[in-house]
Amino acid sequence: MKDYYAILGLQKNAGEAAIRKAYRTLAKKYHPDINKMPDAHEKFIEITEAYEFLIRHHNQYNKAYKTSVDNADETATEDTFKRYSNEAREKAKRQARMRYEEFRKQHEAFQESGINDLAILFKLIFRIVIIPAIMVLVALPFYLAFTAEWQLIFLLIVTWPFAFILVWYIHDNLDHYFVPGEWYYTPQRIKQIFTQVYPTEQQCFYAPDKNADSKPYKAELLKLKDIKVGSEGFRQHHVNYINETKKILIPRSRKALIIHTINSLIKILSIIGCMVFLDISAWAWRFIFGILTGGLLSGLILLITHTRSNISYLYNYNTIIRVCIWITGILLVSHIRFHPFNIIPTNLTVFVVMSIILFDCFIMQLINFLLGSQRAAKPIVRQYSEISQAIEKGYRVYNDVIIISVVYPVFKWIFG
Secondary structure, X not given: OOOHHHHOOOOOOOOHHHHHHHHHHHHHXXXXXXXXXOOHHHHHHHHHXXXXXXXXXXXXXXXHHHHHHHOOOHHHHHHHHHHHHHHHHHHHHHHHHHHHHHHHHHHHHHHHOOHHHHHHHHHHHXXXXXXXXXXXXXXXXXXXXXXXXXXXXXXXXXXXXXHHHHHHHHHHOOOOOOOOOOOOOOHHHHHHHHHOOOOOOOEOOOOOOOEOOOOOEEEEEEEEEEEEEEEOOOOOEEEEEEEEEEEEEEOOOHHHHHHHHHHHHHHHHHHHHHHHHOXXXXXXXXXXXXXXXXXXXXXHHHHHHOOOOOOHHHOEHHHHHHHHHHHHHHHHOEEEEEOOEEEEEOOOHHHHHXXXXXXXXXHHHHHHHHHOHHHHHOEOOOOOHHHHXXXXXXXXXXXOOOOHHHHHHHHHHHHO
């Protein structure tokens, strides 16, 4: 007889919240894509079986378990418990394997999105920067003592503890310090993406003169089903958005894939180039000019190659109006000088940028109210038929959530 509580490392009186928390912790630890031990797959199935069983039947399980312990006729109660437990366990096993497959598909989709590789890249950059940072923190008090006043040597009381923390971080990650994770997009995989041919007679949506001989472009839309608000006291509030997700596969040719990839690289390089080299005082305007430059160059490439954009479904009336409001707001609090050309930030610039990030979702709701939700979300250019039908049924690109309403469309516009 399996003790599902023991499998999850829980006490017999553990509640639903504790069961969910224990499962999330163990699932991350034993997921086969993360844990390379030979028995990781079976261990994952076992903890998922325990979770599925307990989350649905923990009240009955506790009652049956208590009866089998308290009742004097242990053989009879054990048989009763086993009959109930075996029936529920078989159902839990089926649920566990379904859940594992769903978990695996979600993980693969996350890997394919490139977000994991991006996180690894940022972590690698952070780890590289740490090394000179330690040297600066150690040497800074001595440098200031010799070049300014000797009393500044006592800054080491402040700088050395931070250096020690960073050294400790390096020590804890020494085995794989410059390999912070497993890259999904290896050179071999990238080469395969651009060279593998998928024989088909289906026409490419983005380049109508080509067959869709590459992997389709996956567009994800969602429909808000419910919002659950909870409060557990002061400063412990949470909101959960319950969405219905719709994945649409749009036929794409290798030509379109290459053009879309080049456009993403151009957008990234344009933003980085303007942020680093553009001689403008306001960082917000450097970013805006980077987006405008990247948009113009990528649009020109699409025009020359007769290829449709893969992110044109982002261009709806709501988004265009909000972008105009963003730029107008930043422009009104900026000081423009023409000789030589420069845009100088004022004290209100940071305030306006933060307000855009925090309150854009309210503007989004207001536009939906004034224009009508369906009209505001309608793309301004012709879309793949399934996308148009989904939008008419109430599906959207993203929710009107604080920060996400600004960050997500920008991220999606850059990376496609």
